[in-house]
Amino acid sequence: MLLIAGTVPQKDMPLIAGPVKREGDQLVAGGRAFSRIQGTGAMISAALTATEYMGVEPPHVAVAGDIGKGDGTRLMYRYLTENIASLKPDVVTLHYCQPFMNLLTLFVKEVEKMEKPPILIADAGAMYAAKAAGLAQKFDVFTPDPSEIAFLADPAATHPAYIANHLFGSEIEDVPELIAAAYRNNSAASVLVVKGARDYIAKNGSIVATVEEPDIPVLEAIGGTGDTITGLTSAFVFAGVDPVEAGILAARSNRMGGKMADPTPATRVSQIIDVFPAVFKQYLCEWSGICAVPSKGDK
Amino acid sequence: MGNNGKKSVDGGGLVIFEDVSQAIQGEKVLRAGGYEVKLIAPPPKYRMGCDLGVAINLVEKTGIERLLKEKDVHFMNILSTTEGAAELVSVVKTTDYGKWLMIKAGNMKLAFEKATGIIVNTSGGGCPDIPYLHAEMVDKKLIDAPKPSELGYTLCALMLDRAYEEALTVWNGGN
Numbered sequence: 001m002l003l004i005a006g007t008v009p010q011k012d013m014p015l016i017a018g019p020v021k022r023e024g025d026q027l028v029a030g031g032r033a034f035s036r037i038q039g040t041g042a043m044i045s046a047a048l049t050a051t052e053y054m055g056v057e058p059p060h061v062a063v064a065g066d067i068g069k070g071d072g073t074r075l076m077y078r079y080l081t082e083n084i085a086s087l088k089p090d091v092v093t094l095h096y097c098q099p100f101m102n103l104l105t106l107f108v109k110e111v112e113k114m115e116k117p118p119i120l121i122a123d124a125g126a127m128y129a130a131k132a133a134g135l136a137q138k139f140d141v142f143t144p145d146p147s148e149i150a151f152l153a154d155p156a157a158t159h160p161a162y163i164a165n166h167l168f169g170s171e172i173e174d175v176p177e178l179i180a181a182a183y184r185n186n187s188a189a190s191v192l193v194v195k196g197a198r199d200y201i202a203k204n205g206s207i208v209a210t211v212e213e214p215d216i217p218v219l220e221a222i223g224g225t226g227d228t229i230t231g232l233t234s235a236f237v238f239a240g241v242d243p244v245e246a247g248i249l250a251a252r253s254n255r256m257g258g259k260m261a262d263p264t265p266a267t268r269v270s271q272i273i274d275v276f277p278a279v280f281k282q283y284l285c286e287w288s289g290i291c292a293v294p295s296k297g298d299k
Numbered sequence: 300m301g302n303n304g305k306k307s308v309d310g311g312g313l314v315i316f317e318d319v320s321q322a323i324q325g326e327k328v329l330r331a332g333g334y335e336v337k338l339i340a341p342p343p344k345y346r347m348g349c350d351l352g353v354a355i356n357l358v359e360k361t362g363i364e365r366l367l368k369e370k371d372v373h374f375m376n377i378l379s380t381t382e383g384a385a386e387l388v389s390v391v392k393t394t395d396y397g398k399w400l401m402i403k404a405g406n407m408k409l410a411f412e413k414a415t416g417i418i419v420n421t422s423g424g425g426c427p428d429i430p431y432l433h434a435e436m437v438d439k440k441l442i443d444a445p446k447p448s449e450l451g452y453t454l455c456a457l458m459l460d461r462a463y464e465e466a467l468t469v470w471n472g473g474n
Contacts (some may be wrong), residue, residue: 007427008430009427009428009430009431009433009434035434037434038423038424038430038433038434039423039424039427039429039430039433040424040430041430042423066427066428067427067428067431067452068361068362068426068427068428068431068451068452068453068456069333069359069362069452070333070334070335070356070359070427070452071333072427073427095424096424096425096426096427096429096430097427098356098358098359098426098427098453099310099356099358099426100310100356101310124424124425124426125358125425125426125427128358132311145406147388147405147406148406151406158310158311158357158379159357159358159454160388160405160406160425160454160455160458217394217396218396220394220401220408221394221396221399221401221408221410221419221420222420223408223420223421223422223423223424223433224423224424225423226423227423227424264396264398264399264419265396265399265401265410265419265420266399266410266412266419266420267420268420269423
């Protein structure tokens with residue numbers, strides 16, 4: 001099971017859990033619908049396109065409504081902490097949520113009790129909490145953007161809004177040093193997939209790959225184009241791809257999706273997600289040897 | 300509201316008050332508003348006013364500040380209690396995409412169309428209120444869009460607010 005947990009920007013939406021499917025511009029799980037346009041919904045949507053294409057089980061989700069007050073985040077962590085042992089997922093990806101360190105710590109403690117702990121992936125708020133609580137090394141993959149890798153590199157920062165200005169002002173050429181600093185500070189997961197003008201994939205302190213083609217600068221202006229990389233990485237890892245290779249495939253797929261969608265800064269991330277099946281069909285076998293017979297996702 | 304542990308406030312934030320009664324009032328107001336907070340004696344270096352402060356999750360600073368003001372609870376400051384990380388990122392970057400301009404502040408960004416001032420994209424997330432703000436702001440003119448600091452609750456919203464203010468300044472100056 002690939003379990004994706006996060007929040008969605010809907011007031012008063014209770015926690016919903018279960019396998020996810022797409023219905024039009026909505027995702028549906030546990031009998032409730034939520035948007036696939038932004039945030040964790042976009043991340044789940046990207047993962048779903050990949051699992052459908054590869055013919056593997058769709059993601060299970062645990063999401064709750066939260067517009068920034070933390071109520072949905074608390075529901076999400078309570079569900080995870082109480083149910084992780086019985087769910088026995090292979091991969092858990094934590095996404096948008098309030099970075100409550102104490103709740104993440106309780107969850108990680110439950111994971112550590114498991115006979116076969118899942119592969120842990122984190123982005124956004126969950127990643128902030130993991131770093132701030134000193135739990136980064138408990139995670140297998142982080143997927144930071146450039147400002148977030150600066151945050152991981154700053155030993156004093158508890159949130160990306162508080163990064164030392166000299167680190168935030170860093171340019172693309174400085175990212176390798178920020179990656180090195182994040183590992184030195186024990187603030188990095190085993191694998192980092194750093195999303196940016198040039199994507200860096202690092203493992204245990206060393207950069208092992210970069211991806212910079214095709215170069216689509218406008219992707220940076222489109223909200224959610226980092227979430228898609230997290231979703232794709234999660235799906236590929238769940239399908240059995242090594243996390244480093246999964247990060248590379250996700251970065252390449254995202255860029256190629258950007259190219260095929262021919263975006264402007266006004267393009268929505270859902271338009272890019274919608275071309276992923278075409279990207280997979282054309283390139284995935286060549287890039288990775290994943291040549292599964294396309295299932296429902298191939299239209 | 301759920302609370303999975305006794306040690307619920309470890310978020311590196313501290314509200315400082317002038318007197319004890321305000322601190323107690325602040326704690327009550329914040330608890331009633333759904334925040335997990337607790338009264339503490341501030342470490343000496345953070346003592347500006349009284350010997351009582353309210354520990355908060357710093358990420359919730361934006362919403363907490365707004366709630367205290369709405370309820371007329373006077374406070375002196377909201378501080379980060381993490382060494383060396385007390386200042387918000389002040390670097391703002393601008394990227395020109397021809398018909399569009401993107402402004403980035405901290406980990407948050409906002410893109411708008413130069414000719415119309417219509418917001419065409421904002422960051423996808425980071426904190427839970429950012430997708431919500433995306434839905435509320437995109438397709439609106441800068442001058443008509445809600446201010447992230449008035450609608451959001453987190454530090455991410457505060458950074459998006461900086462990007463928004465910068466975009467507004469550029470828009471007003473260029474048209």
